[in-house]
Amino acid sequence: MNTISKTKIQIEKIKESKLPLVNFKNLQFGKIFSDHMFMADYKNGEWQNLKILPFAPIELSPSCAALHYGQAIFEGMKAYKNNKNEIMLFRPFANAKRINSSAKRLCMPEIPEELFIDAIKQLVKIDADWVPALEGYSLYIRPFLFASEELLGVRPSEEYKFMIITCPVGAYYNEEVHVKIETEFSRASEGGVGFAKAAGNYATALYPAKLGQDQGYKQLVWTDAKEHKYIEESGTMNVMFQIGDTLVTPSTELKTILAGITRDSVLTLARELGIKVEERRVSVEEVIAAARNGQLKDAFGTGTAATLAQISSITFNNERFTLPAIETRKLSNEIGKLIQDIKRGRVADTHDWVYQF
Numbered sequence: 219m220n221t222i223s224k225t226k227i228q229i230e231k232i233k234e235s236k237l238p239l240v241n242f243k244n245l246q247f248g249k250i251f252s253d254h255m256f257m258a259d260y261k262n263g264e265w266q267n268l269k270i271l272p273f274a275p276i277e278l279s280p281s282c283a284a285l286h287y288g289q290a291i292f293e294g295m296k297a298y299k300n301n302k303n304e305i306m307l308f309r310p311f312a313n314a315k316r317i318n319s320s321a322k323r324l325c326m327p328e329i330p331e332e333l334f335i336d337a338i339k340q341l342v343k344i345d346a347d348w349v350p351a352l353e354g355y356s357l358y359i360r361p362f363l364f365a366s367e368e369l370l371g372v373r374p375s376e377e378y379k380f381m382i383i384t385c386p387v388g389a390y391y392n393e394e395v396h397v398k399i400e401t402e403f404s405r406a407s408e409g410g411v412g413f414a415k416a417a418g419n420y421a422t423a424l425y426p427a428k429l430g431q432d433q434g435y436k437q438l439v440w441t442d443a444k445e446h447k448y449i450e451e452s453g454t455m456n457v458m459f460q461i462g463d464t465l466v467t468p469s470t471e472l473k474t475i476l477a478g479i480t481r482d483s484v485l486t487l488a489r490e491l492g493i494k495v496e497e498r499r500v501s502v503e504e505v506i507a508a509a510r511n512g513q514l515k516d517a518f519g520t521g522t523a524a525t526l527a528q529i530s531s532i533t534f535n536n537e538r539f540t541l542p543a544i545e546t547r548k549l550s551n552e553i554g555k556l557i558q559d560i561k562r563g564r565v566a567d568t569h570d571w572v573y574q575f
């Protein structure tokens with residue numbers, strides 16, 4: 219575990235908030251940033267230079283290692299306000315663990331949990347007015363870590379920057395999600411970094427996703443890199459199917475998919491609601507067979523940005539299967555509502571998921 223040389227975060231506040239300029243009715247995801255950001259340096263084996271400062275461009279050397287060899291990882295989480303105007307985070311300790319599992323795989327230094335949580339807490343407190351209280355809105359928090367050593371040699375960088383930026387967001391999808399099962403390109407392979415929130419995983423996905431979008435699909439459903447027979451994820455989300463009465467989702471065992479925190483929360487709640495859950499390999503064949511014989515009752519993606527995004531249709535080999543109307547989907551509507559109610563403090567948090575301050 220890495221040490222922190224100075225735990226105290228130095229704070230420099232913005233002179234004039236940009237908040238009055240924001241049109242909350244027209245928020246594009248990740249385009250408007252709140253007033254402040256957090257920044258820390260990793261140097262000589264220690265976290266140091268911890269500061270919160272006005273959101274602004276940063277200076278980097280053109281030889282900064284992350285720009286060349288992609289040692290860059292991130293997390294995503296959201297802050298909400300309850301009806302007493304208190305700020306609530308959802309499972310931030312799970313994000314702290316996951317960024318360190320990504321860091322380990324990418325040969326990067328771990329971020330002490332105390333530093334991760336405290337930095338988020340202080341940053342969000344300073345920008346508390348940016349946390350929307352409106353239903354359907356939240357403050358998206360983006361912690362990220364990248365190699366900052368000036369280095370073109372291929373080896374793990376010895377210097378890093380850990381930063382956090384935040385942005386107010388509304389719904390991630392505001393139109394129907396039509397997906398296509400991808401059988402040519404793949405997102406991740408066994409032994410690779412598919413389980414990590416590595417920037418490169420998202421870069422890999424852009425070209426196939428663009429081809430799909432050009433054909434009218436909002437997202438791709440990724441399949442395994444070896445045979446394209448098994449389902450992995452959908453777009454940037456984990457994916458789940460209700461086949462008959464069973465909720466089926468790809469297991470994280472092969473480490474090719476992200477161990478989503480929303481994924482885990484949905485599965486936990488489903489089990490508690492008495493729904494049969496199966497985490498296992500899910501073949502394209504069985505999903506298509508279920509769609510054909512009317513047993514595919516529901517399909518949705520789960521992730522921090524969208525929480526739960528219901529899929530309207532699935533296309534495989536140019537054949538489109540339309541799923542039941544979204545308003546009739548008992549399982550995803552019930553769990554989607556429950557998770558929002560927990561995040562916003564409207565129902566008891568029996569799992570200790572909510573971190574309030």
Ligand code: COI
Nearest residue numbers: 294454520521522523524
């Ligand atoms: C998430 O939903 O968890 C994501 O990581 C999506 C993000 C890349 C916008």
